[in-house]
Amino acid sequence: MPCAISTGTAPSPSDDMMTATMLDSADVDLAPEESRSEPLRGSASLHDGLLAALRDYIVEGNLADGARVPERLLCEKFGISRTPLREALKVLAAEGLIDLLPNRGARVRSLSSEDLRELFDVMGGLEALAGRLACERISDEEVAQIEQVHHDMYRFYIRRDMHGYFQCNQAIHRMIVEAAGNATLSATYANFAGRIRRVRYSANLDKERDRWGEAMREHEAILDALRRRAGSELSDIMFQHLRNKRKAAQHIGEAQALEGDASR
Amino acid sequence: MPCAISTGTAPSPSDDMMTATMLDSADVDLAPEESRSEPLRGSASLHDGLLAALRDYIVEGNLADGARVPERLLCEKFGISRTPLREALKVLAAEGLIDLLPNRGARVRSLSSEDLRELFDVMGGLEALAGRLACERISDEEVAQIEQVHHDMYRFYIRRDMHGYFQCNQAIHRMIVEAAGNATLSATYANFAGRIRRVRYSANLDKERDRWGEAMREHEAILDALRRRAGSELSDIMFQHLRNKRKAAQHIGEAQALEGDASR
DNA sequence: CGCGATCTTTTTGCATTCATTCTGTGGATT
DNA sequence: AATCCACAGAATGAATGCAAAAAGATCGCG
Numbered sequence A, B: 001m002p003c004a005i006s007t008g009t010a011p012s013p014s015d016d017m018m019t020a021t022m023l024d025s026a027d028v029d030l031a032p033e034e035s036r037s038e039p040l041r042g043s044a045s046l047h048d049g050l051l052a053a054l055r056d057y058i059v060e061g062n063l064a065d066g067a068r069v070p071e072r073l074l075c076e077k078f079g080i081s082r083t084p085l086r087e088a089l090k091v092l093a094a095e096g097l098i099d100l101l102p103n104r105g106a107r108v109r110s111l112s113s114e115d116l117r118e119l120f121d122v123m124g125g126l127e128a129l130a131g132r133l134a135c136e137r138i139s140d141e142e143v144a145q146i147e148q149v150h151h152d153m154y155r156f157y158i159r160r161d162m163h164g165y166f167q168c169n170q171a172i173h174r175m176i177v178e179a180a181g182n183a184t185l186s187a188t189y190a191n192f193a194g195r196i197r198r199v200r201y202s203a204n205l206d207k208e209r210d211r212w213g214e215a216m217r218e219h220e221a222i223l224d225a226l227r228r229r230a231g232s233e234l235s236d237i238m239f240q241h242l243r244n245k246r247k248a249a250q251h252i253g254e255a256q257a258l259e260g261d262a263s264r
Numbered sequence C: 001c002g003c004g005a006t007c008t009t010t011t012t013g014c015a016t017t018c019a020t021t022c023t024g025t026g027g028a029t030t
Numbered sequence D: 001a002a003t004c005c006a007c008a009g010a011a012t013g014a015a016t017g018c019a020a021a022a023a024g025a026t027c028g029c030g
Helices: A047-059 A071-078 A082-095 A113-137 A140-158 A162-179 A183-197 A202-207 A209-227 A231-263 B016-026 B047-059 B071-078 B082-095 B113-137 B140-158 B162-179 B183-197 B202-207 B209-227 B231-263
Strands: A098-100 A106-108 B098-100 B106-108
Touching: A047 A071, A047 A082, A047 A183, A071 A082, A082 A098, A082 A106, A082 A183, A082 B082, A113 A162, A113 A183, A113 A209, A113 A231, A113 B113, A113 B183, A113 B231, A140 A162, A140 A209, A162 A183, A162 A209, A183 B113, A209 A231, A231 B113, A231 B231, B047 B071, B047 B082, B047 B183, B071 B082, B082 B098, B082 B106, B082 B183, B113 B162, B113 B183, B113 B209, B113 B231, B140 B162, B140 B209, B162 B183, B162 B209, B209 B231
Parallel strands: none
Antiparallel strands: A098 A106, B098 B106
16 A cells, blocks of 8 residues: 555665665764755755655665654754655655654655665666567667767776776666656656665675676667567566566575674 | 625625526536535645645536636635635645636636647656566565456457446556555556546547457556566566557547547 | 846755754662 | 663644734714
């Protein structure tokens, strides 16, 4: 019943990826230092501003997994009263970023491995759709642009530059989604991407050298299908690509889980 | 001073005196008949109850397309104050059911033909995914159940029973989505289905005899692929099936638009 | 008679207040 | 000593209050 929302929600500045920045949670660090001097940056209609700010705040990992969302503190941090904050929380709950327990507040939603499995598959489905639609309408110029980024990505791959590789990778996927020319799809995609972004599977990708090479080959296939405008084929490839990504992520996730158990 | 709020003390402002004065403005036909005696049916946590109730209220078409969502009247109808109602509105806006214009309230989101195109394609993508996933895990029993409904549907088709046919059709699609075994997908699917449900394209399907027969054949193909657990193939079929549905809907939509123009 | 400015009424957005529920601590009982 | 209960403090959920914006009405003017 927690209806998975999908669109209408602002994509939010997805860009900088998930790696690095994640200071390890726990201490919530609601710094008085950065007291959000600006009246909630930009955006239309204040509420949207707050919503986006809060979403980023959570997606960027400022709150630990499963941690309670401190209503009071956030009010102070953003300089607003509880009413608009709670409205934003309801929306984030509907988006699936947090859980809202009756009478005991909001907690950052922690994704079980089952949740991850589901999310990856849905992402796969959305990307498969994006690929199919993109083949119907993408221009040669757009394909060329994607090829460009693909080559950049290849260079990063050769140099074993994880960060650069990852940026390009994200960019390519985003470009394909955009090329689909379907705003509803883009919004839905952004939502799920945000949900999954909290998970730090990527940082360890370089431990999975095999997977990395495999991923490169898959991207070659993606480009090839895109060039030929082979929608149905690309659809399959995209889904499989995400499936493989999922497997790698699960693998890493399990390893981390073991690690965690060991250190405990 | 029609508004009871102005009094400083305002002891339980229940009722009727104020309703009288607002009749003129209304026109919205918030039926006095069904005055929502129940304390918001079922569900946990009141808020969810209200949310579901409001969603149904809108999805079922009680408010005209593009109509303003009358905050005060709804508050009375559901017997709650504005705070929880507004929270629900934010969520519905995030779901894409209504638009929230800054400082000028909520309106029922009217779907442009472009929106419909996008929605149908996304639904197609989700159903394609559902079919693919279903093939991975569906049991023979589940396939048999779907076959059962399929045969029922066929009978309705032969008898030209639109209503029964439509019911079975919906049921089959829902069963496939469920068979995918992905709760996230189910929730997302339900969300989009709700959005699209406001459009009543189906009623005129019987005018499109060709499409009806074609749809039956497509369903045969769906079943066939499902039996063979041919995921990738089923994925294609599902997407195409929705594409064709979209075309039929657009066709009808245009016809209705013309009709509307003519009568004007 | 039409058009626009100004004033009133209504609506919206947010803050504040109030009632209820939860949480955590201390004490009494077994 | 451990368990259970009671109570104080804090939080959550919802209602009310208030300032500002929009919609509507009234009136003056061309």
